[in-house]
Amino acid sequence: MDSVRSDHTPATRGGAAEPRWRGGPAAAVKILVAGGFGAGKTTLVGSVSEIRPLRTEEELSEQGRPVDDTSGVETKRTTTVAMDFGRIDLQPGLALYLFGTPGQDRFWFVWDELARGALGAVVIADTRRLADCFPSVDFFERRGIPFVVAVNCFDGAERFEVEEVRDALDLDPGIPVLLCDARLREDGKEVLVALVEHAAAGRHRAATARA
């Protein structure tokens, strides 16, 4: 083990906090946190969990390729995608992982993988740049992934009513829209609870419809 770099050594746990319970998770669920650049994704993940950086190196897939590129080119193109995640130990044996989605459009292919099996998503809206969250809303709507919109109330930003945001984003009436301050842990919790309740209600409706 002597050639292992010191930052690989679990003794320090990379500065990570000790888990709330011994034994680690036996089950894990994930929630995505999406939204435009600077809308507060990292802030929200950080307010409810200890945030960690994560990167992956992916071959540029069809979706990730610039349209005018790579046909007939033999070399593979890889790109590094960076994102944030956090873990919340909900109860012994159950962990919730939050993933902040990478912002740029060319990373959509990473979203697909992130979204697979996700319990749902929080779309953070910045009212100064509301249009920035259109792609996220569209993504989750198309895939039938439960989501809520959390309007991050920045200091100094013009205050919007929930209904104004709903109209502007052309949201289905069933989609919860919440005002929050992404810096506040309580607000972050509230947004996540609203999402999971929304997801549970959707499952319940689906189950009732099948019965």
Added chain:
Amino acid sequence: MAESKVATDGPGVPAGREVPDGPELPPGAQESARAEQADPGEGPEVDLFRPRAQAEERWFDDEAGPVVRLYSMTGGRTRPVEEGLFDLISLITAARPGPDSGGVPAHGLTPEHQAILTWCRHEPLSVAELGSFTDLPVSVVRVLLGDLYDADLISVTRPVPLAELPDERLLRDVINGLRAL
């Protein structure tokens, strides 16, 4: 690392390249190190920039054998054995005591393999956490996990497919857990 191997290749492809067994290199440096292996004396058939695609075919060839281990951290592979096995929240546990506790021969395992095993020896960790804690790209971690899985050195718990949940108890647990934070 003085150790290096010359790969023998399949028919039609001349002798491969000398590649350092380079776990001391940061992941980003692997690429350039590999590129630097271009030896002009090897003849025109071997283009060391082009063959990444070819390399995959060759390394996956049975005859390539253990040479793959020494080639680089992932041997040019970009995908683990089984698609979907290593979801970002798949939980990984070292199946047995790690290499430095004497239970498992350490040869064949790179320091990166060993670091992963050490991290998840005491309790399960997600693929995402292993990537973050080892400071390796998740894509690389997945390939390394595939090796460990093939060698029966780890156990994997895939995330519960939400569509198959028998009831909403899990969602209730999540809500209650969040409220109690």
